[in-house]
Amino acid sequence: MSQTVTIQCGERLSIERVESLYSEMETAIRDAADIELAAGQVQFCDTAGLQLILGLFIRLQINSQQLRWAEPSEVIYETSALLGLQDRLGLPKRAV
Amino acid sequence: MPSILAVDDSASMRQMVSFTLKGAGYQVKEASDGVEALAEAKRARYDLVLSDVNMPNMNGIELCKNLRQLGDYKFVPVLMLTTESAGDMKMQGKQAGATGWIVKPFNPEQLLSTIKRVLG
Amino acid sequence: MSIDLSQFHQVFFEESFEGLDVMESELLALSPESVDAETVNTIFRAAHSIKGGAGTFGFMQVSEFTHQLETLLDEIRAGQRTLEKSHVDLFLQSVDCLRAMLTSLKDHEAPDMSRAEELKKQFIAILKGEVASSPANEADAPAPETAADAGPEGWVVRFIPSTDLLQTGNEPFRMFRELQSLLEDGSQLQIEVDSSRLPEFENLQPEQCYLSWTLTVTGAINKADIETVFEWVVDECDITYRRLGEAASADNASTDNAGANNASDSSSESESSSDAANIATDTNNVTVASVAEAPAPVQAQITSIPVADATQAPAPKPAKSADQSSIRVSIDKVDSLINMVGELVITQSMLGQLGQDFDMSRLARLQEGLSQLEQNTRELQESVMKIRMMPISFAFSRFPRLVRDLGAQLGKKVNLVMQGENTELDKTVMEKIGDPLVHLVRNSLDHGLETTEKRIASGKNETGTITLNAFHQGGNIVIEVRDDGAGLNEEKILQKARDRGLVAQHQELSSEEIHQLIFLPGFSTADVVSDISGRGVGMDVVRRNISELNGTIEVKSNRGTGSTFVIRLPLTLAILDGQLVRVRDQTYIFPLVSIVESIQLQKQTLNNITGSQPVMKLREEYIPIVRLDQIFHLRHRNESVDDAMLVVVEGDNEKIGIVVDDLLGQQQVVIKSLEANYQKVSGVSGATILGDGTVALIIDISGIGKKIEHRGAQPGKEQAA
Numbered sequence: 041m042s043q044t045v046t047i048q049c050g051e052r053l054s055i056e057r058v059e060s061l062y063s064e065m066e067t068a069i070r071d072a073a074d075i076e077l078a079a080g081q082v083q084f085c086d087t088a089g090l091q092l093i094l095g096l097f098i099r100l101q102i103n104s105q106q107l108r109w110a111e112p113s114e115v116i117y118e119t120s121a122l123l124g125l126q127d128r129l130g131l132p133k134r135a136v
Numbered sequence: 137m138p139s140i141l142a143v144d145d146s147a148s149m150r151q152m153v154s155f156t157l158k159g160a161g162y163q164v165k166e167a168s169d170g171v172e173a174l175a176e177a178k179r180a181r182y183d184l185v186l187s188d189v190n191m192p193n194m195n196g197i198e199l200c201k202n203l204r205q206l207g208d209y210k211f212v213p214v215l216m217l218t219t220e221s222a223g224d225m226k227m228q229g230k231q232a233g234a235t236g237w238i239v240k241p242f243n244p245e246q247l248l249s250t251i252k253r254v255l256g
Numbered sequence: 257m258s259i260d261l262s263q264f265h266q267v268f269f270e271e272s273f274e275g276l277d278v279m280e281s282e283l284l285a286l287s288p289e290s291v292d293a294e295t296v297n298t299i300f301r302a303a304h305s306i307k308g309g310a311g312t313f314g315f316m317q318v319s320e321f322t323h324q325l326e327t328l329l330d331e332i333r334a335g336q337r338t339l340e341k342s343h344v345d346l347f348l349q350s351v352d353c354l355r356a357m358l359t360s361l362k363d364h365e366a367p368d369m370s371r372a373e374e375l376k377k378q379f380i381a382i383l384k385g386e387v388a389s390s391p392a393n394e395a396d397a398p399a400p401e402t403a404a405d406a407g408p409e410g411w412v413v414r415f416i417p418s419t420d421l422l423q424t425g426n427e428p429f430r431m432f433r434e435l436q437s438l439l440e441d442g443s444q445l446q447i448e449v450d451s452s453r454l455p456e457f458e459n460l461q462p463e464q465c466y467l468s469w470t471l472t473v474t475g476a477i478n479k480a481d482i483e484t485v486f487e488w489v490v491d492e493c494d495i496t497y498r499r500l501g502e503a504a505s506a507d508n509a510s511t512d513n514a515g516a517n518n519a520s521d522s523s524s525e526s527e528s529s530s531d532a533a534n535i536a537t538d539t540n541n542v543t544v545a546s547v548a549e550a551p552a553p554v555q556a557q558i559t560s561i562p563v564a565d566a567t568q569a570p571a572p573k574p575a576k577s578a579d580q581s582s583i584r585v586s587i588d589k590v591d592s593l594i595n596m597v598g599e600l601v602i603t604q605s606m607l608g609q610l611g612q613d614f615d616m617s618r619l620a621r622l623q624e625g626l627s628q629l630e631q632n633t634r635e636l637q638e639s640v641m642k643i644r645m646m647p648i649s650f651a652f653s654r655f656p657r658l659v660r661d662l663g664a665q666l667g668k669k670v671n672l673v674m675q676g677e678n679t680e681l682d683k684t685v686m687e688k689i690g691d692p693l694v695h696l697v698r699n700s701l702d703h704g705l706e707t708t709e710k711r712i713a714s715g716k717n718e719t720g721t722i723t724l725n726a727f728h729q730g731g732n733i734v735i736e737v738r739d740d741g742a743g744l745n746e747e748k749i750l751q752k753a754r755d756r757g758l759v760a761q762h763q764e765l766s767s768e769e770i771h772q773l774i775f776l777p778g779f780s781t782a783d784v785v786s787d788i789s790g791r792g793v794g795m796d797v798v799r800r801n802i803s804e805l806n807g808t809i810e811v812k813s814n815r816g817t818g819s820t821f822v823i824r825l826p827l828t829l830a831i832l833d834g835q836l837v838r839v840r841d842q843t844y845i846f847p848l849v850s851i852v853e854s855i856q857l858q859k860q861t862l863n864n865i866t867g868s869q870p871v872m873k874l875r876e877e878y879i880p881i882v883r884l885d886q887i888f889h890l891r892h893r894n895e896s897v898d899d900a901m902l903v904v905v906e907g908d909n910e911k912i913g914i915v916v917d918d919l920l921g922q923q924q925v926v927i928k929s930l931e932a933n934y935q936k937v938s939g940v941s942g943a944t945i946l947g948d949g950t951v952a953l954i955i956d957i958s959g960i961g962k963k964i965e966h967r968g969a970q971p972g973k974e975q976a977a
Contacts, residue, residue, distance in 0.1 A: 055211045055422055058462035069457070087428050091454070092462045099457035122429040122436075124449035124469060146305045148268035149312060156259055190304045213425035219308050227491075235425035236488030241311025241319065244259040253434050253485070254425060 045072035046110070049079040053089035053116070061089075065096050073105055080111035085119050090129065097130050138183035138255050139163040143173040143199065144217065145191040149240075153186060153217075156244035157251075170194025174202050177209060184255055185214045186238075189225060197232045204233040213254035217242075261313050268309045269362045270584075273355065275302040277653050280351050284656045288339045291332070296339075299347070300329045306354065318357055321372045324379035325350050331383075343382070348657070350375050410443070410475055410500035411482060416468040417493045423463065426489050432471065435485045443475025474500060583683055585643050593643070596636040603628050641828055644684070648726045648735070649677035651686050655697055655724060662701050669708055669719040670701060676726035681733045682828035688805055689735070689825065692798045696737040696821050697722060699795070704739035704819055714816070716740070732807075733827055738820040744813040746770045752779065771811045775799045803907060803958060806832065806847050824849075832927055832954065834944075836920035837903065839884045840891075843952040844916075845925055845944060850957045852904040852911060854919060857881075869964060872902070872913055879904065879911045880964055884955075887939060887963060907957030912964065914955075927954060939963050 045068040050057065068075050077093070100107045107130050117134060120126045140162050144150045147168075154164045165182070167173035169191045177185065185203060189196040196216050203209040213235040218225050226237055238250050279302045282295050303326045310318035325347060331337040353375055357367035417428065436445050447469060454466040473482065479497055486495055607625045610618060652674050663670040681689075705711075705720035712718050723738040746767060753759040753773045765773075773779060777796040802809045807825035826832065826849070834845035855874075862872055862881070870881045881902070884890070902913045925944035930937055930953075941956035 055463055062460065062462045065457075086422075087465060087467065088422050088463060091465070091467055092460070094451060094467075095454055095457045095460045095462075098454070119429050122432045122447065123467070124447035128449065128451070145301070146268075146309055147271050148264045148309050149305075151267060152259075152261065152264045152312065155264075159259065188308075190301045192298070192301065211423070211425055217308075219304065219311070230424070230488075230491060233424050240308040241313075243261070243312070249434075252437075253430050253488075254427070256430070 043072055044074040044076050046076040046078050049077055049082050051081050051083045053082045053085035055086055055088035058088045058092050061092060069099060074108060075100065076108045076110050078110045079116055080113055082113045082116055085116055087123060090120055090123060090125055093129055094125060137161050137163055140184045140186060141165050141167060141173060141176060141182040143167045143187040145169055145188060153247065156247055160248050170196065170199035173199055177203060181208050184251060185212065187216055189216050189218045197228050200232040200234045265313060268313050269358060272306045272309060272358055275306050276351050276355050278302045280657055281653055283344055283347050284660060286344055288341050291339050296333050300333050303329055315361055317367060317369060321376060324376050327383060328379055346378055410473045410477065411479060412498045412500055413471040413482060414496045415471060415493060417465045419464040419466065421465045421489060421492045431485050435482065438477060438481050440476060443477060446472040589642050593639045596632065596639050600632045600636060603632050644682045644828065645680035646683050646686055647678045647680055651690050651693060652677055652724055658697060659722060662698065666701065668705055670705065671719050671721045673721060673723040679726040679728060679733060684829050685805055685825055692801045695798050700737055700739040704741035706742050732824045735823040736820055738818065740818040743815040743817060743819055744771055749773050771813055806849055808849060830927055831924050834925045835922050837916040838918040838920055839916050842890060844884060845952050845954045846903060846905060848922060850905045850907055852906050854903050857900045857902045879913050881913045881915060882960055882964055883915045905957050907961050910961050912961055
């Protein structure tokens with residue numbers, strides 16, 4: 041079992057979507073080795089959204105699974121910086 | 137641009153709020169009481185609801201409670217425009233699920249700077 | 257961005273006046289014996305809106321005054337206080353006071369505050385009576401020391417949200433962003449997240465907030481400013497503030513559950529969340545009350561520029577005409593108008609096509625098109641007129657109050673009945689009919705209704721009834737003011753008229769004619785000139801005001817059972833029912849209402865003996881004969897008036913005969929103002945454009961009457977033949 045599951049973050053990585061993302065992630069943790077977050081479309085994210093990813097990231101680290109970001113959008117960097125989470129989510133360093 | 141539903145039974149307040157917000161580039165829809173606002177909220181989804189408290193037919197507190205029952209508005213910021221700076225009305229608002237409040241009187245600049253706390 | 261708030265003033269004033277009217281009528285419906293909660297609520301809401309608007313648009317005098325009244329209303333509404341009759345009276349006086357204040361402000365004048373101050377004292381006295389904390393006192397409380405807050409070195413804020421903080425739409429990153437925006441150059445915000453409360457992924461409830469933060473602000477910032485950022489969530493989080501560089505002792509306050517006890521013990525500058533909340537609230541109150549003088553520090557950042565234009569009284573502008581008003585129009589009326597215009601456009605394009613290549617075979621279609629155009633035009637006219645139409649309840653609404661106050665003053669029990677309140681009439685007519693109506697109602701109360709004792713003695717119900725009624729009749733609106741009082745005292749009236757030389761000593765008059773005497777200038781029947789209707793304004797003025805509106809007034813009276821004044825007014829001032837007449841090569845228009853009759857002038861009835869002014873004996877009256885060609889200096893005068901056609905008209909209760917060459921048709925004409933388009937011409941009330949494009953002058957009958965009086969004073973100047 042070494043496949044990667046991609047989770048689509050959509051345009052809004054925010055509180056109204058976290059319940060459904062959470063179920064998707066639960067399944068992915070069980071079924072996959074690694075998880076990829078397709079986050080290029082994200083135009084808005086908030087505390088609940090990023091907190092969920094933090095929880096996911098911690099879980100995967102404990103499980104020795106990988107979390108990969110696929111082209112995280114600018115807004116993810118900005119919001120995570122405002123919440124002090126910029127170094128906690130496994131975000132790739134930004135190419136300046 | 138985010139869309140805002142502005143609810144007030146006073147035409148002058150509504151116009152002032154609406155004019156200010158439109159000037160800042162927001163899309164604004166006006167409603168003159170809670171009943172009208174609730175119908176409008178069901179028709180389209182707004183990113184923020186700004187509502188007066190004291191209104192005929194359905195007041196702002198009731199409106200807020202009703203909005204929170206709608207799936208689409210579970211987390212949408214709702215700000216009460218209130219003249220009561222005392223805690224009681226704020227508590228009622230918070231209990232009804234309001235995000236915050238703006239104390240009247242306010243001027244356009246205060247309005248704009250305050251709504252940045254819930255939009256964008 | 258600076259927004260000129262004065263653009264909303266007009267609407268604010270309009271809705272405030274409406275609000276005051278609502279308050280007044282609801283207050284009158286309010287009786288201390290059975291307080292209707294919804295009525296109190298409606299009054300409260302109206303007061304509340306006025307207060308809110310006034311504050312927003314910078315009329316602090318109004319909002320502060322309304323605040324007192326609102327506080328008392330709120331206590332009554334909440335059942336904390338029982339409504340007393342004295343409260344209702346005080347509220348009613350406040351409504352008057354507010355109306356006066358707003359009227360002054362609307363006219364860019366400083367309102368007279370002496371009345372307001374006096375009423376305010378009464379409110380405060382009542383409010384102090386039972387309930388301990390009046391908001392006015394809060395506002396008087398000294399502002400919290402904000403200077404001490406200005407720590408140059410910065411603050412450490414420990415912010416621990418309750419887990420359901422996110423449920424109400426509050427969002428930490430936006431708060432932090434706002435905090436960041438408050439920083440001045442050289443200041444810095446450092447954000448550290450604490451995720452120790454975050455459960456294992458399996459136990460995570462993703463809509464809850466488990467994160468908490470430590471925010472370190474270095475640089476000059478007021479604590480109050482930081483508190484503003486968190487003001488909405490103070491009850492949904494633990495938040496502690498510590499001055500930067502202040503260590504150990506404060507650290508126990510920054511542990512998670514820094515309660516109120518803890519902080520009040522602490523002599524350090526750390527404050528618990530609940531203290532912080534109080535200060536935030538107080539500061540807000542102070543801001544509300546004193547924003548006109550100086551922006552309170554908590555608002556300093558955002559208000560520094562705008563407060564000036566928002567709260568200072570508007571700079572005196574060249575006095576705008578008070579007539580510059582707007583009307584509210586229901587959407588239905590506008591829709592129907594748009595509909596009409598749509599049809600007009602269709603007809604126009606149809607006719608346009610027809611005109612492109614027209615031949616006689618298509619005459620029938622042309623005629624059809626023209627008749628359609630006529631119909632469209634008529635409908636459009638009606639729709640446009642409807643826009644100006646308002647229910648007469650706007651004019652009636654002041655009477656419950658007036659009758660209540662006057663009745664009390666006169667010691668008479670009065671019941672006011674209003675009927676036909678939804679009858680519509682033109683806004684301009686409505687504005688001008690108000691004063692005459694007030695006079696008539698006062699008159700009925702004062703002179704019409706008997707005293708309670710007299711009513712009882714004559715076997716009547718001790719409560720008198722005054723009825724206001726309005727309805728449409730033909731193209732007119734009829735307004736009746738009826739009382740069930742004693743009726744006109746004919747002997748007394750006739751005697752007065754004789755004493756004053758208005759009627760010859762032995763001339764006999766019918767009841768009808770006697771009744772009309774009360775409209776003569778200077779006539780008053782009250783034995784004692786009372787304070788109420790004897791203010792130097794008589795029925796003659798009422799009559800003149802009404803005839804200025806092209807209306808008429810008459811009185812019907814029955815001895816013992818009461819009098820009815822009947823006013824007939826055109827529905828609008830913009831359109832007149834006119835009689836077209838020809839004089840030489842000119843067409844003139846007489847208002848149809850003023851025409852009494854048209855007769856053939858006969859030589860033998862003419863009488864030139866008075867010298868300058870020819871008169872004619874018409875039945876038992878002598879009426880002056882007027883020649884428009886002389887008055888308007890037309891060329892081609894015809895020197896003889898023998899056998900000419902004479903139109904007898906009545907204006908200001910004076911009959912005059914006007915010589916015309918021909919009577920043309922009757923039609924509705926649209927009145928154009930001469931003053932606006934040319935200049936005022938005496939004897940002419942306006943002009944209109946006829947179907948053939950020529951301009952016809954509309955004759956001002958009472959103006960013509962004055963012209964001949966004036967002429968009569970200069971005998972021989974322009975002698976008639």
